[in-house]
Amino acid sequence: MSSIHIDPLEKKWIWAVGTIVVLTWIVQLYYAIADSIHPPSNVEVIDSAKLHMTEEFAEKNLGVKKEEDGSYTVTMVAARYGFYPPMIEVPVDTKVKLRIASFDVLHGLHVPGSNMATMVVPGYVSEVTTAFTKTGDFPMICNEFCGLGHDYMYAKVRVLAKQ
Numbered sequence: 001m002s003s004i005h006i007d008p009l010e011k012k013w014i015w016a017v018g019t020i021v022v023l024t025w026i027v028q029l030y031y032a033i034a035d036s037i038h039p040p041s042n043v044e045v046i047d048s049a050k051l052h053m054t055e056e057f058a059e060k061n062l063g064v065k066k067e068e069d070g071s072y073t074v075t076m077v078a079a080r081y082g083f084y085p086p087m088i089e090v091p092v093d094t095k096v097k098l099r100i101a102s103f104d105v106l107h108g109l110h111v112p113g114s115n116m117a118t119m120v121v122p123g124y125v126s127e128v129t130t131a132f133t134k135t136g137d138f139p140m141i142c143n144e145f146c147g148l149g150h151d152y153m154y155a156k157v158r159v160l161a162k163q
């Protein structure tokens with residue numbers, strides 16, 4: 001029985017690639033744990049063409065709601081080319097659960113400086129929970145190319161001091 005011959009140079013590259021893969025895993029694991037960065041795990045389907053006919057995503061029910069436990073729920077719709085409502089106000093250091101659905105195509109959502117980032121895939125409800133740690137106005141930007149108006153698709157998050 002003869003063992004497979006591997007060229008020494010090839011062997012070096014196998015190790016190099018293997019090392020890069022393992023380092024990448026370590027970096028991802030580090031940020032997943034240290035900064036709580038991870039893909040949203042919520043899987044919930046919805047008919048994107050009929051958002052306005054649902055209770056939760058009807059226009060009059062969008063926006064910020066305070067829950068009984070003191071946390072907040074934000075319900076939004078992403079549609080070319082904006083987030084609705086275009087501005088939300090939430091208190092600092094408070095649990096905020098964002099639920100958002102797309103009315104048309106694939107959008108993304110990112111609030112720089114926070115872990116609020118998710119894809120908004122038509123047909124699904126995206127859910128992200130966070131707590132903003134700084135007061136002030138922050139942009140909520142679309143980070144998935146969704147058409148000619150993509151660059152202009154944003155909303156504002158106003159984080160207020162606790163009362």
Ligand code: CUA
Pocket residue numbers: 080081106107108142143144145146147149150151153
């Ligand atoms: Cu919506 Cu890009």
